Amino acid sequence: MGLKSALSRPLAAYVHHRYQQWQKDPVGTQQRVFRQLIEKGRTTAFGRDHSFQDIRTPADFARLVPVRDYEALAPYFNRVKAGEADVLWPGKPLYLAKTSGTTSGAKYIPLTADSIPNHINGARDALLHYVHRTGKSRFLDGKLMFLSGSPELEQVGGIHTGRLSGIVNHHVPAYLRRNQLPTYTTNCIEDWETKLDHIVEETLPENMTLISGIPPWVQMYFDKLVQLTGKPVKDIFPHFDLFVYGGVNFEPYRAKLFETIGRPVDSIELFPASEGFLAFQDTAGPGLLLLLNAGIFYEFIPAEQFFEPDAPRLTIGEVELDKQYALVLSSNAGLWAYSLGDTVRFVSLAPHRVVVSGRIKHFLSAFGEHVIGEEVEQTLREAMSQFPEVEVVEFTVAPHVSTDPNEPSQHEWLVEFARPPHDTAAFAAALDAGLRRRNVYYDDLLTGTILAPLRLTSLPAGAFQRYMKSLGKLGGQNKVPRLSNDRTVADGLLGVD
CATH class of the missing domain: 3.40.50.12780 (ANL, N-terminal domain)
Structure with missing residues (x-):
């Protein structure tokens, strides 16, 4: 010693x-x-x-x-x-x-x-x-x-x-x-x-x-x-x-x-x-x-x-x-x-x-659901325990507002996987079920078909790093928000090369 x-x-x-x-x-x-x-x-x-x-x-x-x-x-x-x-x-x-x-x-x-x-x-x-x-x-x-x-x-x-x-x-x-x-x-x-x-x-x-x-x-x-x-x-x-x-x-x-x-x-x-x-x-x-x-x-x-x-x-x-x-x-x-x-x-x-x-200020309530960060993090952790092959690098959740009156809006989970799920649809369903259990307002919106089940979007390797670099915020104490009430972060992630 x-x-x-x-x-x-x-x-x-x-x-x-x-x-x-x-x-x-x-x-x-x-x-x-x-x-x-x-x-x-x-x-x-x-x-x-x-x-x-x-x-x-x-x-x-x-x-x-x-x-x-x-x-x-x-x-x-x-x-x-x-x-x-x-x-x-x-x-x-x-x-x-x-x-x-x-x-x-x-x-x-x-x-x-x-x-x-x-x-x-x-x-x-x-x-x-x-x-x-x-x-x-x-x-x-x-x-x-x-x-x-x-x-x-x-x-x-x-x-x-x-x-x-x-x-x-x-x-x-x-x-x-x-x-x-x-x-x-x-x-x-x-x-x-x-x-x-x-x-x-x-x-x-x-x-x-x-x-x-x-x-x-x-x-x-x-x-x-x-x-x-x-x-x-x-x-x-x-x-x-x-x-x-x-x-x-x-x-x-x-x-x-x-x-x-x-x-x-x-x-x-x-x-x-x-x-x-x-x-x-x-x-x-x-x-x-x-x-x-x-x-x-x-x-x-x-x-x-x-x-x-x-x-x-x-x-x-x-x-x-x-x-x-x-x-x-x-x-x-x-x-x-x-x-x-x-x-x-x-x-x-x-x-x-x-x-x-x-x-x-980082919550998702575009449709009145008021989902908070702890709920999405717990939901992801629970889904990953059900799909042990999955490894996540980073993720964020944003509203996807439908412009088609015949198609409900939904949440979009943008996830960069180190190892993706074997069954992406089943993993998305597990996320949806977990969030419904944790947030009664989200559950009500899906029950009333005001919202559709969530959309899971897999991002390419390094997407979050490239996005943060494009903002001049790569490294240090900078963090991507887990939740957004608009599409700024989501569209930025989808738009990086």
Whole structure:
């Protein structure tokens, strides 16, 4: 056992104990975070504009501060970006995390001296909880790879600006930096395919023990390794023990990834976002531990009421199991009643653990069915279990609106298979049956022949990669939405060469 491995165990026990303390009083923990945020926010332009001096309770906050997304808060973010101080949080942020926007182009999320530890400590504590739970720490003595964006930063309004993963790269603890791959030079390469070639070259001779990244991009890395060596990953990296991921549901990728590796490896799921590190997998069971003591105050809006003008804003003591909630954040990064866009579902209330179930704007309701991401992912996983030969690279679902009055509209599943089903029609029928069981509105539409059974469209190998490349979003933290309410993604996929 190496020195890092040995020292990690008492540290893991200490961190686990600290977490258990705040988990005993989740409501009180969130109340303390709330009071601290409001106290700091009173001196800001946002605090003055929203009468923070009159806020004593979350109910006061909900009355005075409406829920808004990035676009609605853009006037404040733009002032921060221009270099103005004391706008959303005292002083100026240390960084701006640049991320893709939806309607307003790039988004610039502030990272402050108070909020940066949330991102760094969250990832660290996820690994330490794994060490404490399993007793496995050998991975810390080998090489650790984090697929991330470029750490090169630009200046915007006098503030260092770049991708979150690139910013975090500057804060990797010194004791891990010697173990870290890829090198700084390789991480700075912007073109994903060129970068991937360099990553393969650098890691191939190394003792890789931990690999972290979004599953589809890690799969591309593994495919390159196998193509170059003719060996499964387990033979290339015999001590590869731990896979860390976040950003997308792992299940659609699990079978192919483990087949490429050649054996199962332990995994840890994270819930990172530019707006904050929110949760991590702390047990072998389902759900991610929601970090209630990390400078973030959470509000939860029932997903079905999110677009209503007087939708309730629940606090941590008011949530229920197995209900879909839109996530709203206020944080020491200077975010106030900020709609993250993600939906979560609680699978435990002691402690509070969630699964990320989808995006509040990424649903399919072109015909009134309101299908969410979790439903299509579960449906695909169930169908794949019935057809064990099937391996899926990537997929998305879109409406196909019929222009023929004699033919009903339908959902179109666009799937890139690594291995297709032996019986495509039967596989499509299994998908349809699974979604009907999970979504009563979809079932009603098919029963009433308003919709026809789904259309399954197999895409050629590499279609998703070519589509993302055409958008300039190949690699990094970029993801294809699982669901769309229009044909933009579907037609883009069908139109790539």
